[in-house]
Amino acid sequence: MKNSKYALMCVLAGVSSLTIAAGAAFAQETRENTYVSIGGGASFPGSSSVNYTNAPASPAVNGQTSFDTGYILSGALGYRWASGMRTEVEYNFRKAGVDHIAGADAAGKQRVHGLMGNVLFDIGDYNSFRPYVGGGAGVGWNRWSGVQGGSSATFPAGTALFTDTDTALQWQAIGGVTKPLSENVDGFVEYRYIGLENNKFRGGTTPTAIAASRHDDRSHNILAGVRYNF
Numbered sequence: 378m379k380n381s382k383y384a385l386m387c388v389l390a391g392v393s394s395l396t397i398a399a400g401a402a403f404a405q406e407t408r409e410n411t412y413v414s415i416g417g418g419a420s421f422p423g424s425s426s427v428n429y430t431n432a433p434a435s436p437a438v439n440g441q442t443s444f445d446t447g448y449i450l451s452g453a454l455g456y457r458w459a460s461g462m463r464t465e466v467e468y469n470f471r472k473a474g475v476d477h478i479a480g481a482d483a484a485g486k487q488r489v490h491g492l493m494g495n496v497l498f499d500i501g502d503y504n505s506f507r508p509y510v511g512g513g514a515g516v517g518w519n520r521w522s523g524v525q526g527g528s529s530a531t532f533p534a535g536t537a538l539f540t541d542t543d544t545a546l547q548w549q550a551i552g553g554v555t556k557p558l559s560e561n562v563d564g565f566v567e568y569r570y571i572g573l574e575n576n577k578f579r580g581g582t583t584p585t586a587i588a589a590s591r592h593d594d595r596s597h598n599i600l601a602g603v604r605y606n607f
Contacts, residue, residue, distance in 0.1 A: 408457075408459070409456070409457060409458055409459050410456070410457050410606050410607055411454075411455070411456050411457075411606075411607045412454075412455050412456070412457060412604050412605060412606045412607060413452070413453065413454055413455070413604070413605050413607075414451070414452065414453045414455065414465075414565070414602055414603065414604040414605070415451065415452050415602050415603060416450075416451045416452075416565070416567075416600040416601060416602020416603070417448065417449060417450045417451065417600060417601070417602065418448065418449055418598065418599045418600035418601055419446060419447075419448060419449070419598070419599050420446070420447040420448055420449040420471045420472075420473060420596050420597075420598045421446055421447075421596060421597040421598070422444035422447065422471075422473050422487070422594065422595070422596040423444075423595040423596060423597070424441055424442060424443045424444075425441075425442050425443075425592050425593055425594060425595070426439055426441055426442075426591065426593075427439070427440055427441075427442045427478075427589050427590070427591060427592045428440075428588075428589070428590045428591045429478075429526075429532070429536050429537070429588075429589050430586070430587060430588045430589075430590075431532065431534075431536060431537050431581070431587065432586070432587070433583060433586035433587075434586070437588075437590065438531060438532070439531075440478045440479035440526060440529075440531055440532065440536065441477075441478075441479060441480070442475065442477070442478050442479075442483070442526075442592070443475075443476045443477045444473045444474065444475055444476055444487060445473055445474040445475075445476045446473065447471060447472050447473025447474065447487075448471070448472060448473075449469060449470065449471045449569075449596075449598045449600060450469065450470045450471075451467060451468070451469040451470075451600060451602065452467065452468050452469075453465045453466065453467035453468070453495070454466050454467075455495075455497075457499075457606070461498060461499040461500070462496065462497070462498055462499075463495075463496070463497040463498070463499065463509075463511070464494075464495070464496055464497075465494075465495045465497070466492075466493070466494060466495075467491075467492075467493040467494075467495055467513065467515075468490070468491065468492055468493075469490075469491045469493065470488070470489065470490055470491070471487075471488070471489045471491075471571070471596065471598070472486060472487070472488045472489075473486070473487050473596075474486055474487075475487060475521075475524050477526075478525075478526025478527075478529070478532070478536055479526060479529040479530070479531035479532055479536075480529050480530070480531070481526050481527040481528060481529035481532070481535070482526075482527045483524065483525060483526040483527060483536075484523060484524070484525050485521060485522055485523040485524030485525060485539070486521075486522045486523065486524070487519065487520070487521055487522075487524070487594070488519070488520045488522065489517050489518065489519045489520075489547075489573060489594065490517070490518045490520075491515060491516065491517045491518075491547045491571075491573075492515050492516050493513040493514065493515035493547065493549065494513055494514060494515055495511060495512065495513030495549075495551065496511050496512065496513065497509050497510070497511030497551065498510055498511055499555070505556060505557055506554055506555070506556055507554065507555040507556075508552075508553070508554050508555075509551075509552070509553055509554070509555060509567075510551065510552050511550075511551045511552075512548070512549060512550045512551055513548065513549050513551070514546070514547070514548045514549075515546075515547055515548075516544060516545075516546070516547060517544070517545055517546070517547030517573040517594075518542055518543075518544050519542065519543050519544075519545065519573055519576045519592075519594060520541070520542040521539045521540060521541055521542075521578050521580075521589070522540050523538065523539075523540055524538070524539040524540070524578075524580075524589075525537070525538045525539065536589075537580050537581035537587045537589075538580050538581060539578045539579070539580035539581075539589055540580060541578040541579050541580055542578075543576040543577050543578060545573055545574045545575055545576055546573070546574045547571065547572065547573045547574075548571070548572050549569050549570065549571045549572070550569065550570045551567055551568070551569050552567060552568050553565050553566055553567025553568065553600075554566055554567070555604070558603070561605055561606045561607075562603055562604070562605055562606070563603065563604040563606065564601070564602070564603055564604075565600075565601070565602055565603070565604060566599075566600070566601045567599075567600050567601075568597070568598070568599055568600075569597075569598040569599075569600065570595075570596075570597060570598075571594075571595070571596050571598060572593065572594065572595050573593070573594040573595075574593055575590075575591060575592070575593060576590075576592040576593075576594060577589070577590040577591075577592070578590075578592070
């Protein structure tokens with residue numbers, strides 16, 4: 378939980394700094410309105426140092442766990458304020474396959490559902506292109522389905538089989554560019570760095586003793602989408 382609080386503080390501090398800079402350099406008046414947005418794109422999960430326990434009373438052993446390139450989907454309901462600030466409630470979904478555990482081929486999928494509150498800042502208009510920055514925090518539900526590592530030097534018999542869900546703090550830093558497509562429709566392209574803190578999963582045939590823990594999910598994400606302004 379300490380790492381979760383630290384990560385959230387970093388996101389909020391970064392957003393605050395960007396807000397001040399944006400307000401000083403690019404403050405602009407714009408009409409207030411409600412909007413909805415949908416988007417999708419590619420997700421690139423980073424490797425994670427996961428502790429695996431394969432047998433009752435056995436010590437946890439670290440197995441570096443890597444993931445395939447996946448995808449991300451997003452939908453949001455938001456409000457644009459006259460100052461250029463935007464607030465929104467967002468649902469997002471990320472999915473990726475598990476690639477390797479401790480250097481051995483692995484099977485299974487990671488699916489993350491997220492419910493987020495975001496604060497974003499439009500920071501100017503450059504030939505109808507409007508950059509924006511922001512961030513958000515909320516809850517993520519991470520599900521490992523059929524995750525299992527093969528035989529390796531670290532795990533000669535492979536790892537236990539994990540199919541379980543954990544709930545944890547999810548946060549994100551966002552930067553993007555908006556391009557008006559019509560009077561009410563905007564297109565956007567954005568980058569997101571998403572973190573999901575300290576996931577724990579239970580699996581195998583003895584769920585109280587077999588575990589995978591300390592999985593800090595980190596991913597780079599590139600999305601494109603449209604925003605409809607009411």
